Amino acid sequence: MVELMTDYLEDALSARDKARFEEHIAGCDGCSAYLEQMRTTMRLAGRIPDEPIPQRLQDELLRVFRSWKSEHQT
Amino acid sequence: MQASRSEPELDALRRGDETAFVDVLRRYHGALMRLAMTYVQNPQIAEDVVQDAWLTAIRSLDSFAGRSSLKTWISGIVINIARARRRKESRLVSLASVFTDYADRRRPTVDPSRFGGDGAWRELPRPWENVPESSLIGKEMLGRIKSAIDELPPKHREVIVLRDVAQLDATEVSNLLGISPENQRVRLHRARAAVRKSLEEYLS
Numbered sequence: 240m241v242e243l244m245t246d247y248l249e250d251a252l253s254a255r256d257k258a259r260f261e262e263h264i265a266g267c268d269g270c271s272a273y274l275e276q277m278r279t280t281m282r283l284a285g286r287i288p289d290e291p292i293p294q295r296l297q298d299e300l301l302r303v304f305r306s307w308k309s310e311h312q313t
Numbered sequence: 314m315q316a317s318r319s320e321p322e323l324d325a326l327r328r329g330d331e332t333a334f335v336d337v338l339r340r341y342h343g344a345l346m347r348l349a350m351t352y353v354q355n356p357q358i359a360e361d362v363v364q365d366a367w368l369t370a371i372r373s374l375d376s377f378a379g380r381s382s383l384k385t386w387i388s389g390i391v392i393n394i395a396r397a398r399r400r401k402e403s404r405l406v407s408l409a410s411v412f413t414d415y416a417d418r419r420r421p422t423v424d425p426s427r428f429g430g431d432g433a434w435r436e437l438p439r440p441w442e443n444v445p446e447s448s449l450i451g452k453e454m455l456g457r458i459k460s461a462i463d464e465l466p467p468k469h470r471e472v473i474v475l476r477d478v479a480q481l482d483a484t485e486v487s488n489l490l491g492i493s494p495e496n497q498r499v500r501l502h503r504a505r506a507a508v509r510k511s512l513e514e515y516l517s
Binding site for chain 1: 371
């Protein structure tokens with residue numbers, strides 16, 4: 240059951256398997272807790288704080304972008 | 314073939330909008346660095362990879378057909394450059410990875426001892442609903458997730474970084490990595506299950 244969790248979350252199960260999966264989850268505390276934990280894991284992975292771009296790199300790339308722009312507009 | 318979609322961000326870059334460019338640089342940097350670090354371990358080299366990817370992207374802004382989102386496109390460039398940087402190792406890894414995918418489909422992601430002979434949970438996972446949201450998204454917890462992701466095998470790490478951290482969609486990720494949708498799901502499943510396990514250990 241736990242090995243089907245991602246297929247379920249990705250909506251990759253057939254209609255029949257999906258119905259059976261949901262029926263099982265509804266009656267199984269362990270699997271429903273596990274499914275929620277998988278959802279939380281996904282959600283938190285999207286919240287990892289981003290490393291800020293170093294100013295030096297940002298300036299350098301902006302300089303290249305500007306020169307692209309000026310070539311582009313002439 | 315997907316029709317070219319209208320993306321306000323891409324249009325702004327093509328117009329030479331500097332504010333939009335800096336905004337995109339800042340927003341994508343973290344995810345692109347993590348993606349590059351999947352292939353090259355040295356942060357300085359990863360930063361060079363990200364820089365080269367942007368240089369390539371700027372040069373190709375006019376020719377980019379817009380068949381994928383801007384984020385997917387730049388992620389693809391990062392992957393290509395990062396892979397080229399470690400070409401030698403990746404050749405050795407690629408054949409092994411074919412076997413890994415087959416083996417992965419069989420290996421359980423949850424310790425079989427947690428289930429009884431009838432397949433029912435012997436020891437139930439403790440729901441996290443009572444963990445306050447502020448601790449879940451706190452620095453320690455997110456740090457824990459970050460290290461759990463860093464410890465994954467590269468093939469699993471790249472998929473979870475693209476899907477759950479950078480939040481690209483499944484089709485885009487399968488195409489980027491040149492793997493079947495099924496293998497993409499298998500790797501994603503193993504990655505998520507390993508990170509979940511690490512959080513469970515941390516919270517218990």
